[in-house]
Each structure stands twice: as structure tokens, then as C-alpha cells.
Amino acid sequence: MLSQRMKNLTPYVPGEQPQDRKYLKLNTNENPYPPSPKVDAKLKAVESERLRLYPDPEMNELRTAIAQRYGVEKGQVFVGNGSDEVLSFAFYAFFDENNGKLLFPAHTYSFYPVYCDFYGIGYEKVPLNDDFTVAVDRFDGKNSCGIIFPNPNAPTGIALPLSEVIALLDSAPSDRVVVVDEAYVDFGGESAVSLIDRYPNLLVIRTFSKSMSLAGIRLGFAMGSSKLIDALFMVKDSFNSYPVDTLTQEAGRAAIADREYYDGITEKIVADRDRIAAELVRIGWRVLPSSANFIFARKQGVAGEEIYRKLRERGILVRHFAKPGIADFVRITVGTGEQMDTLLAEIRKTF
Numbered sequence: 556m557l558s559q560r561m562k563n564l565t566p567y568v569p570g571e572q573p574q575d576r577k578y579l580k581l582n583t584n585e586n587p588y589p590p591s592p593k594v595d596a597k598l599k600a601v602e603s604e605r606l607r608l609y610p611d612p613e614m615n616e617l618r619t620a621i622a623q624r625y626g627v628e629k630g631q632v633f634v635g636n637g638s639d640e641v642l643s644f645a646f647y648a649f650f651d652e653n654n655g656k657l658l659f660p661a662h663t664y665s666f667y668p669v670y671c672d673f674y675g676i677g678y679e680k681v682p683l684n685d686d687f688t689v690a691v692d693r694f695d696g697k698n699s700c701g702i703i704f705p706n707p708n709a710p711t712g713i714a715l716p717l718s719e720v721i722a723l724l725d726s727a728p729s730d731r732v733v734v735v736d737e738a739y740v741d742f743g744g745e746s747a748v749s750l751i752d753r754y755p756n757l758l759v760i761r762t763f764s765k766s767m768s769l770a771g772i773r774l775g776f777a778m779g780s781s782k783l784i785d786a787l788f789m790v791k792d793s794f795n796s797y798p799v800d801t802l803t804q805e806a807g808r809a810a811i812a813d814r815e816y817y818d819g820i821t822e823k824i825v826a827d828r829d830r831i832a833a834e835l836v837r838i839g840w841r842v843l844p845s846s847a848n849f850i851f852a853r854k855q856g857v858a859g860e861e862i863y864r865k866l867r868e869r870g871i872l873v874r875h876f877a878k879p880g881i882a883d884f885v886r887i888t889v890g891t892g893e894q895m896d897t898l899l900a901e902i903r904k905t906f
């Protein structure tokens with residue numbers, strides 16, 4: 556009944572979205588603040604008559620808005636149904652085994668090996684440094700079919716300085732694509748967008764899910780040379796001509812235009828992140844330096860799984876990865892100030 560290729564599928568396991576009881580959800584890096592009020596107004600204003608027609612398959616107005624916001628050309632922007640979809644198109648378009656394996660950090664976004672298996676791309680996990688930073692000098696770009704890494708990295712939260720991103724780009728042959736997944740860059744990373752004219756093999760991927768509070772709408776985008784963007788359109792049009800619906804295109808435009816609102820909520824999240832990180836360190840935890848909207852933390856003598864389980868019993872969801880090297884840690888999404896106070900109170904009582 557099933558095709559042969561189904562045998563190779565190992566799906567990604569997303570963080571829990573429990574429907575049974577109300578948890579304080581600090582496990583999937585969603586934003587605790589609502590989207591811009593302008594998104595709300597826009598969604599209410601779109602006339603349902605417009606939904607009779609297919610959406611714009613080239614997503615022109617949204618791409619123009621994104622291009623203006625980041626100082627690039629519309630032809631350097633691709634938009635997809637969540638950055639996960641944009642990533643999957645990029646894997647299909649740019650990576651194959653002819654030139655060697657795809658390189659990514661040993662501890663990183665766990666969707667990357669899933670796409671590799673899906674498309675039959677060999678990969679190699681490059682060990683992190685002892686301090687959990689990405690080890691740029693261990694990436695042998697010349698013997699690879701490409702490189703991908705998030706910046707800031709997940710689940711560590713540690714950002715790579717732009718100078719090291721440039722070093723990585725300089726080490727890779729100009730015909731191998733380097734993808735920088737900037738899902739968390741708004742919370743403190745340095746973006747590589749300014750480099751796309753200098754490096755036609757650089758693709759920068761962004762999402763509306765984290766800093767723009769729109770995880771439910773599924774919207775992500777890529778910026779890179781028009782050659783890379785054209786290739787992503789070819790993949791899209793071989794798969795689904797209309798992955799981004801009319802409402803989503805409109806909501807995305809409204810969000811991208813309200814920079815002031817989003818700068819405000821990002822500032823709050825960053826302040827609460829630094830506050831709880833400092834407080835956890837004060838009570839004896841180790842917290843990796845985060846430039847994201849989550850922290851990666853451990854308590855000496857307590858297994859990560861136990862932290863996860865005990866917090867869950869108390870109605871707080873965090874993420875635990877049962878993987879050698881990071882199994883002692885939990886990843887905690889930064890919520891509102893009040894939510895962080897609840898978390899800290901439970902942690903003080905429990906561990």
C-alpha cells in the first residue's frame with residue numbers, strides 16, 4: 556500500500572501542543588505577546604469576496620514590503636508557508652551528494668536531518684566547541700555540498716558574530732550554497748542580509764513565527780541572490796503554486812510595516828530573558844549566553860528529563876532533548892514578565 560520511499564521517512568517531532576489542560580507553554584518559542592494590532596485590523600478588513608480567487612502566486616506585494624524593510628530587491632525575496640517550507644525547498648534546490656555532504660552543527664534545529672533523509676542528502680554533524688559555540692574552523696566547506704546553520708543557533712541560543720559568518724562564507728567554494736537560518740535574529744543576533752550582494756551563494760531565511768507573533772499563520776521568507784530565489788520559485792511551482800494564502804499575504808504586509816510595535820515587544824522579551832538568566836545563575840544554574848527568545852539551562856545534579864517532567868507536573872511546559880551532549884539541559888521559551896516570575900517561583904520550590 557505504501558511507496559518504497561516511505562521506508563526512509565523519519566518525521567520531525569514538534570514540541571507538544573497539548574489540548575487537554577491549560578499549561579504555561581514555554582516549549583515551542585512562540586511569542587507571548589499578540590501580533591501587531593494592525594494585523595488584527597487587516598484580517599478583519601479583508602473581504603471574503605477576495606477569497607473566491609486564488610492568491611497572487613508571486614506574492615508581489617508582500618515581497619515588495621519585505622524587500623523595502625530589509626533594503627533588498629523584490630527579486631531577492633522568496634516567501635513560503637512557514638520557514639520550514641522555505642527550508643525544505645532550499646534543501647531540494649541546492650543540496651545533493653555530488654559534491655559531498657551537507658554540513659551543519661552537531662546540536663541544531665532537528666528538522667535539518669529530517670529534510671536530508673526526505674531528499675536523500677548525506678549530511679555530517681560538525682561538533683560544537685566545548686562552550687557550545689558553533690566551531691567555524693571545523694567546517695570543511697570545500698568538501699561539502701553546502702552548509703546550513705541557524706544564527707543564533709538553536710537550541711543553544713548562542714549567536715555567531717558576523718565576522719565568523721563571513722569566515723565561513725569565505726571558506727566555502729562560491730558554487731556551494733550557505734544557508735543562514737535567522738529564525739531568532741531579532742532577539743539579538745547580527746543578520747547576514749547585508750552580505751547577499753557580496754555572496755551570491757548566501758541564502759538568509761527568516762520567519763514570522765517568533766519575533767512577529769504569527770506562528771499560527773505559517774509565514775517565512777528567504778533573501779538571497781535572484782539566482783537562488785528563482786530556483787526556490789521553480790521548486791514551489793513544481794509542488795504547489797499557491798502555498799501562501801491571501802489572508803496570510805495581507806497579514807504579513809501589515810506586520811512587516813509595524814516595526815515600532817515589534818521593536819517594543821522584542822525589547823520586553825530580551826529584558827525578561829536577561830533577568831531570568833541572571834536569576835537562574837544566581838541560584839546555581841548554568842545558562843548559556845542567549846541571543847534568542849529562549850534560554851538553554853541546566854542544574855548540576857538534576858537530569859534535564861527530570862526538570863522537564865517536574866515542571867510539567869506543575870503545569871509548565873519546557874523542551875527537553877534526550878540527546879547525548881545536551882541531555883542535561885532544558886530549553887525554556889521567554890514568556891511575559893509575569894510568566895517568568897511564575898516559572899522562577901516553581902523552580903525555586905522544586906529544585
Ligand SMILES: *Cc1c(COP(=O)(O)O)cnc(C)c1O
Nearest residue numbers: 637638639664705738762764775
Ligand atoms: C522555529 C524555527 C523554524 C521554523 O519556523 P516556521 O516559520 O514556524 O516554520 C525554522 N528554523 C529554526 C531554527 C526555528 O527555530
